[in-house]
Amino acid sequence: MLKIDNLHASVGVEDAQILNGLSLEVPNGEVHAVMGPNGAGKSTLSYVAAGRDDYEVTGGDVSLDGESILDLDPNERAARGLFLSFQHPMEIPGVATMNFIRTALNAQRKARGEAEVSAAEFLKVIRQKAALVGLSDQKLKRPFNVGFSGGEKKRMEMLQMAMLEPRFCIMDETDSGLDIDALKMVGEVVNDMRDGTRGFLVITHYQRLLEHIKPDVVHVLAGGRIVKSGGPELALQLEESGYDQFIEAA
Amino acid sequence: MSVVAIKTPFEESVANAGQGFNLGEVRQAAFDAFQTQGLPHRRLEAWRWTDLRAALKDAAPLATTRPVEPATPEGFSDVNPYTIVVEAGDVFWHGDPPAGVSLSRVTGAPLPTALADHPTALAAAALTDSALAIHVEENATIDLPILIQHRAVGEQRHARICPHLSHNARLTLIEVFETEAYAFLNATLEAKLDAKSSLNRIVLQRGVDVGVTSAVGSIAMGEAADLSQAALYFGGSAIRMETNIDLNGPGAKVSLESASLLSGARHADATSIIRHNAVDCEVRQNHRSAVSGAARAVFQGKFLVERDAQKTDAQMNAAALLLSDEAQANHKPELEIYADDVECAHGSTSGSLDSDALFYLRQRGLNEGQARALLIDAFVNETLDGVENDAIANMMRSEIARWLELELSNGL
Numbered sequence: 001m002l003k004i005d006n007l008h009a010s011v012g013v014e015d016a017q018i019l020n021g022l023s024l025e026v027p028n029g030e031v032h033a034v035m036g037p038n039g040a041g042k043s044t045l046s047y048v049a050a051g052r053d054d055y056e057v058t059g060g061d062v063s064l065d066g067e068s069i070l071d072l073d074p075n076e077r078a079a080r081g082l083f084l085s086f087q088h089p090m091e092i093p094g095v096a097t098m099n100f101i102r103t104a105l106n107a108q109r110k111a112r113g114e115a116e117v118s119a120a121e122f123l124k125v126i127r128q129k130a131a132l133v134g135l136s137d138q139k140l141k142r143p144f145n146v147g148f149s150g151g152e153k154k155r156m157e158m159l160q161m162a163m164l165e166p167r168f169c170i171m172d173e174t175d176s177g178l179d180i181d182a183l184k185m186v187g188e189v190v191n192d193m194r195d196g197t198r199g200f201l202v203i204t205h206y207q208r209l210l211e212h213i214k215p216d217v218v219h220v221l222a223g224g225r226i227v228k229s230g231g232p233e234l235a236l237q238l239e240e241s242g243y244d245q246f247i248e249a250a
Numbered sequence: 251m252s253v254v255a256i257k258t259p260f261e262e263s264v265a266n267a268g269q270g271f272n273l274g275e276v277r278q279a280a281f282d283a284f285q286t287q288g289l290p291h292r293r294l295e296a297w298r299w300t301d302l303r304a305a306l307k308d309a310a311p312l313a314t315t316r317p318v319e320p321a322t323p324e325g326f327s328d329v330n331p332y333t334i335v336v337e338a339g340d341v342f343w344h345g346d347p348p349a350g351v352s353l354s355r356v357t358g359a360p361l362p363t364a365l366a367d368h369p370t371a372l373a374a375a376a377l378t379d380s381a382l383a384i385h386v387e388e389n390a391t392i393d394l395p396i397l398i399q400h401r402a403v404g405e406q407r408h409a410r411i412c413p414h415l416s417h418n419a420r421l422t423l424i425e426v427f428e429t430e431a432y433a434f435l436n437a438t439l440e441a442k443l444d445a446k447s448s449l450n451r452i453v454l455q456r457g458v459d460v461g462v463t464s465a466v467g468s469i470a471m472g473e474a475a476d477l478s479q480a481a482l483y484f485g486g487s488a489i490r491m492e493t494n495i496d497l498n499g500p501g502a503k504v505s506l507e508s509a510s511l512l513s514g515a516r517h518a519d520a521t522s523i524i525r526h527n528a529v530d531c532e533v534r535q536n537h538r539s540a541v542s543g544a545a546r547a548v549f550q551g552k553f554l555v556e557r558d559a560q561k562t563d564a565q566m567n568a569a570a571l572l573l574s575d576e577a578q579a580n581h582k583p584e585l586e587i588y589a590d591d592v593e594c595a596h597g598s599t600s601g602s603l604d605s606d607a608l609f610y611l612r613q614r615g616l617n618e619g620q621a622r623a624l625l626i627d628a629f630v631n632e633t634l635d636g637v638e639n640d641a642i643a644n645m646m647r648s649e650i651a652r653w654l655e656l657e658l659s660n661g662l
Contacts, residue, residue: 050613054605074612075621083613090610094628100611103624108615143628160614 001065002026002049002082002168002199008059009048018044020224021060026168026217028065031190031200033210035235036221037243042203043087045221046172050084051077064168078104079111081167083160085174089153092144097156098126100144101163108164129162132192134185150177158189168199175209187212207239222246260309260406260434261288267312267377276358280375283367290369297490299548299580300519302370305462305488310433312377313337313405320344323399323426325648329641331397331424334382336409336437341382350390350419355380359412362440362468364494364525370464371438374408381410381440386419386447395422395452395639400465402433412440415447415475422450422639429461429486439467443475445499452642453481453491454649459514461486466494473499473528480637481508482630482646484653485516485545493522497531497559506535509633511653512545512577513660519548526559526589533564538633540626541570541577542657552584555592562592570600571629573622573657619661623654 002025009019018041026032036042048055049062051074061068069077092100106116117125130140133155145153154174161169174186190200190213202213210218210232218234219226220243227246228234257265268281290296291303320335320342334343334353347353357380365371386392398411415421427435443449455463463486469477483491495504510518520537539547549568570579583596603625611621630650637643 050609052609073617074609075615075617078613078615086610086613090604090607092607092610092625092628094631095624100614100624103620104611104614104616107617107620111615164614 001028002201003063004045004049004060005063006060007048007057007062009044009055009057011044011055015056017058018224019048022221022225024219024226024229026199026201028199029194029196030216031194031202031213032217032219033202033204033215033235034219034221035204035238037247040221041224042221043172046084046170046203049170050074050082075107076111078166079108083164083166083169085157085161085169085171087172087176089145089157091146091148093146095144097140097142097144098123101126101160104160105164126159126163129159132162133158133189134182135159151179151182154178154182155185158186162189162193166198168201169193170201170203172203173205174202175204175206183209184212207235210235220246258289258303258307258309260306263309263312264373264376274358276360277376280361280372284369284372284376287369287372296521296550299546300488300490300517302462302464302488302490306434308432310402310404310406313402313407320399323397323401323428325645326397326424326426329395329397329424329639329645331395333397333399336398336400336407341409347396348392348394350387350392351396351421352385354383354385356383356412359410361438362470364468364496365438365440365466368466370436370490371466374410374436374438377408378410381412384411384413386413386415386421388416389418390416391420392422395424395642397424397426399426399428400435400437401428402430402435404431404433406434406436409437410440411437413449414442415444415449417444418446419444420448422452422642424452424454424642425465427453427455427457427463427465429457429463431458432460433462435461435463435465437465439465439469441467441469443469443471443477445473445475447472448476449478450638451477451479452637452646453479454646455481455483455489455491455518456649457484457486459487459516462488464490464492466490466492468494468496470496470498471502471504474501474503475499476503478505478636479507480634480646481520482633482649483508483510483518483520484649485510485512485518487517489518491518491520495522495524497524497526497528500528501530502528503531504533504535505636506533507633507636508537509630510537510539510541510547511630511650512539512547513542513653513657514545515543516545517548519550521548521550523552523554524564526553526555526562526564528559530561531559531563533566535566536633537568538630539570539579540573540630541579542573544574544576546578546580548580550582551596552586553594553596555585555587555589555594557588559589560591562589562594564592564594566596568598569629571626572600572602573626619658623658627651627654
């Protein structure tokens with residue numbers, strides 16, 4: 001379970017306060033959507049949870065399966081099973097894609113005291129999963145994300161999520177920049193991974209992704225805190241009436 | 251004007267080495283010229299970041315002649331090259347060189363014009379009995395790489411290597427510069443590339459913190475000749491790796507890739523001058539430095555495009571990755587252009603590791619050291635992208651990996 005409790009966080013030299021007492025709980029096996037207007041603090045939430053060090057937590061707590069993760073390094077959080085699908089995935093010239101994903105997988109396994117995955121086994125699995133997310137062998141041989149379209153980069157995020165098999169996934173606007181087919185693919189990957197224990201926090205502006213990933217709970221984030229929570233119907237309601245009412249309320 | 255009033259022990263040792271011998275015209279002239287100039291120091295513009303005079307204030311003894319068995323240097327067993335060893339005051343080789351190649355010792359060879367006033371080339375010309383000539387026959391493709399090992403252990407060692415690639419000849423030449431203890435390696439490469447010939451040049455400079463090296467290449471290129479050079483420098487107390495290229499024939503093509511990987515208080519200076527004397531020549535030059543500790547990376551690159559060198563297409567790029575607060579990079583890219591129909595560009599950047607990329611890698615499970623090492627490796631590894639011989643590329647990559655491992659264990 002991911003539990004965020006009264007989280008306050010700031011960023012930058014001027015210590016701009018972005019999160020103002022954000023609380024939410026995603027029990028194991030559930031999918032929660034976080035929706036909100038620009039500047040509400042959605043990406044900050046994902047960065048703070050993943051441990052980016054230019055964000056300062058000024059109050060509250062984030063815990064995974066009952067243990068606070070705020071004192072852990074980003075890689076330690078990853079090894080505990082926290083995965084962040086980035087809104088703007090990096091291009092990293094010179095880094096061989098397959099080598100990097102295997103290094104990441106084995107680093108996490110090592111940190112958990114598990115055996116490393118052999119090159120042959122890794123190759124077999126990544127080929128299967130690359131086919132699922134729609135990335136060709138050719139793309140896997142390229143330097144990481146170099147020359148990829150926005151959609152291909154999101155496919156690469158989904159490939160890593162499928163390969164690393166995290167306990168909890170935060171998806172930061174994975175739907176932005178995706179065409180209908182890619183959107184469907186994201187839905188398939190997530191639904192495939194919904195095994196009753198794995199949790200998802202899906203951050204999005206729009207209802208359309210939620211047609212493919214049915215959320216258990218929808219939260220509205222505005223002004224750095226959750227201002228309303230409800231069932232899937234809340235997303236539809238937002239689509240109709242917009243965020244204005246919440247911005248004013250926040 | 252010479253401002254050198256008091257000779258350093260090194261300069262004294264050079265003066266003494268030349269006294270009382272009949273050296274022949276060329277060596278005597280080199281002695282005299284070196285006596286006038288002395289060692290280069292930081293008050294000379296071309297040497298402002300590489301003070302050889304200060305680094306060589308104590309003179310290591312000149313190597314004495316003794317026989318040496320040429321052996322493949324560490325790490326090169328998979329490359330399995332034909333090895334020539336510059337050791338113990340002479341040049342040694344074993345058995346016959348590959349078919350199409352002949353080796354000989356040449357005395358009295360004048361320095362090429364490009365190096366006629368070069369201080370360390372003059373020292374090499376003064377202090378060597380003979381130069382090693384490597385002749386490659388016309389139309390010969392030499393598959394077996396030739397490796398020249400320059401090695402100095404607590405001594406100073408000077409050498410002149412003079413490859414000549416005849417028309418349409420192809421050769422891969424590896425030069426390894428290695429120091430152990432306080433030592434001075436000083437070498438020239440005086441290469442002539444005839445029309446349509448092709449030289450793959452690989453340079454590896456490694457050794458100890460206190461090592462001093464000056465390796466000066468002068469490469470004269472004929473029509474449609476091709477030079478592809480990849481170099482790794484791991485630095486020392488003062489390391490000057492210099493490449494002078496004269497593009498004398500139309501359509502000559504040059505690719506220069508180099509990287510300095512420096513830690514501690516090490517220094518490496520990658521200097522190059524490319525003179526465009528003919529039309530339609532193409533140059534691609536990239537230098538990368540990864541600098542940690544209080545190390546200093548120097549890059550000085552110059553394209554000189556003469557009036558007749560129209561349609562020149564030349565690009566130079568230097569990038570430095572500064573891995574600590576005290577790390578330094580000095581870049582001096584220069585274009586001097588007298589022709590009016592050319593495309594020339596240079597770029598110079600420096601910075602630290604990208605924090606977004608670091609966070610990305612760490613979110614995927616790599617610890618900080620692993621993430622930093624991966625990004626540094628990605629940055630410098632591109633130097634080797636053009637190396638076609640897999641065994642050589644792998645060997646060079648493992649040198650980078652070894653440096654990164656050492657950096658990691660020192661808390662990169």
